[in-house]
Amino acid sequence: MKGLALSVIGTDTDVGKTFVTGLLGALAVADGFDVGMVKPVSSSAVPFPECISTDEDNLAIHLESKDATYLMRAVGIPESRRHEVNPYALAGDYSPRLAAELAEVDIDYDEVVRHIEHVVPKYDITFIEGAGGITTPLIGDYTFSDLMKDIAYPALVVADGRLGSINRAVLTCAYAK
Known part of the structure; x- marks a missing residue:
């Protein structure tokens, strides 16, 4: 049974999407499923010390999405599959679009869709x-x-429990339909 997937969306930022996604993934692993995780585009990434190049001709500093790291650890995904989990990690506490624009990174939307479509069939269930x-x-x-x-x-x-969260959840669900 490969190729099941579930998208996890939120009513806002910092409502617990990453926690819920990691928890669902960990529960699926505990039940014996082979689990994939995808956080296709992430902002708020930080320098990733293990990937800082010491080559003077290539001073690129790779970025780590803390959300992707959490998802990987929740289900035991090795570091070698980081790009599969998170192909685009961008700096700055901005929307992914603005973070990419500020970093002068071109993200191909169709490639993001293809990436997800490539990952999902590899696993019993993939959380996006x-x-x-x-x-x-x-x-x-x-x-x-x-x-x-x-x-x-x-x-x-996913919604948080702040005042007004029922309204945001209902609006998000209505919009999603």
Whole structure:
């Protein structure tokens, strides 16, 4: 039974998407499933010390998405598969679109979709985590809602317990439909 997937989207940033995604993945692993994780585009990435180049001709500093690291650790994904989990890690506490623009990184939307479609069949179940809320700008005019529609997997909406969260959850679910 390979190729099942679930998108995890949120009503906002910092509502617990990564925690819930990691928990679902860990539970699936505990039940014997082979689990994949994808956080296709992530901002707020930090320098990744293990990947800092010492070559004077290549002073690139690779970035680590802390969310991707959490997901990988939750299900035991080795560091060698980091790019599979998180192909785009961008610096800055911005939407992925703005973070990419500021970093002058071109992200090909169709390639992001193809990446997910390539990963999902490898595993019994793959969890795909969005960033921010459902309408967070991803690439160009695309938002995470566009990505969720184009990959066409069921979605789980995560909301926090702050005042107004019922309203945000209902609006997010309505928009997702």
